Amino acid sequence: MPNRNEIPALFSGLLPKNNILTSAEMLRPYECDGYTAYKSLPLAVLLPETTQQVIEIVKACQRESLPIVTQGAGTGLSGGAHPISNGILLNLSKFNHILEINSELQYAHVESGVRNLATSEAASEFGLYYAPDPSSQIACTIASNIAENSGGVYCLKYGLTLHNLLEITFVTIDGDLITIGSEC
Numbered sequence: 001m002p003n004r005n006e007i008p009a010l011f012s013g014l015l016p017k018n019n020i021l022t023s024a025e026m027l028r029p030y031e032c033d034g035y036t037a038y039k040s041l042p043l044a045v046l047l048p049e050t051t052q053q054v055i056e057i058v059k060a061c062q063r064e065s066l067p068i069v070t071q072g073a074g075t076g077l078s079g080g081a082h083p084i085s086n087g088i089l090l091n092l093s094k095f096n097h098i099l100e101i102n103s104e105l106q107y108a109h110v111e112s113g114v115r116n117l118a119t120s121e122a123a124s125e126f127g128l129y130y131a132p133d134p135s136s137q138i139a140c141t142i143a144s145n146i147a148e149n150s151g152g153v154y155c156l157k158y159g160l161t162l163h164n165l166l167e168i169t170f171v172t173i174d175g176d177l178i179t180i181g182s183e184c
C-alpha cells in the first residue's frame with residue numbers, strides 16, 4: 001500500500017495538482033463529517049471534476065489496495081463520510097452542475113454534488129421545489145441524500161429520497177459506470 005509521500009505521483013496523471021490535497025493543513029477540514037466525536041486525516045483528499053476521473057481513481061485505488069471513502073458536503077451525522085487514515089477521501093463537491101429542470105415532467109437532472117437547496121432554487125421559477133428536506137439542505141448534496149435516504153418533515157407528505165428518485169448513474173468499486181431506473 002502506498003504511503004502519503006507516494007500519493008501525488010500515483011494520481012498526478014489523473015488529476016490537476018490542485019485537486020490532490022496531501023498536506024496536513026489542507027487535509028484538516030476533511031478530518032470528520034458532522035459526527036465530530038472521531039477525527040482522522042486521510043492519506044489524501046482527491047477532488048475529481050469528471051466521471052472519467054472518478055473511474056480512473058477507483059481503478060487506481062483498487063490496484064494499490066487503497067480504501068476509499070466518498071464525501072459530499074460532510075454534514076452526515078452517522079460518520080459515513082469519516083476518512084480512513086490509510087485511505088483516500090474522494091470528495092465529489094465539484095460535481096455541482098444542474099443539467100436540466102424539466103418542468104413538464106417535473107424532474108431535475110443534476111450532478112451528484114448539487115445541494116438540495118440549489119435544486120429547489122433552480123426549480124422555483126417553475127413553481128416547483130425538491131421535496132426531501134433534511135434540515136441541512138442548504139449544504140447537503142443529492143448523492144449523499146441517496147446514500148443516506150435523507151429527508152425532513154416534508155417526507156410525511158412527499159416521502160423520503162428514495163420516493164423522489166427516478167434514475168441514478170454511478171461508478172461501482174470496480175470502476176464500471178452503471179445507470180439504473182428511468183427518467184419517466
Ligand SMILES: Cc1cc2nc3c(=O)[nH]c(=O)nc-3n(C[C@H](O)[C@H](O)[C@H](O)COP(=O)(O)OP(=O)(O)OC[C@H]3O[C@@H](n4cnc5c(N)ncnc54)[C@H](O)[C@@H]3O)c2cc1C
Nearest residue numbers: 072073074075076080134135136140141143144147150151
Ligand atoms: C444540522 C443538520 C441537520 C440535519 N438534518 C437532517 C434531517 O432532517 N434529515 C436527514 O435525513 N439528515 C439530516 N442531517 C444529516 C445529513 O445532512 C444528511 O444525511 C445529508 O444527506 C448528508 O449530505 P452530505 O452531502 O453532507 O453527505 P456526507 O456527509 O458528505 O456523506 C453522507 C454519506 O453519503 C456518502 N456519499 C456522499 N457522496 C456520495 C456519492 N457521490 N456517491 C456515493 N456515496 C456518497 C458518504 O460516503 C456518506 O456515507 C442533518 C445534518 C446536519 C448537520
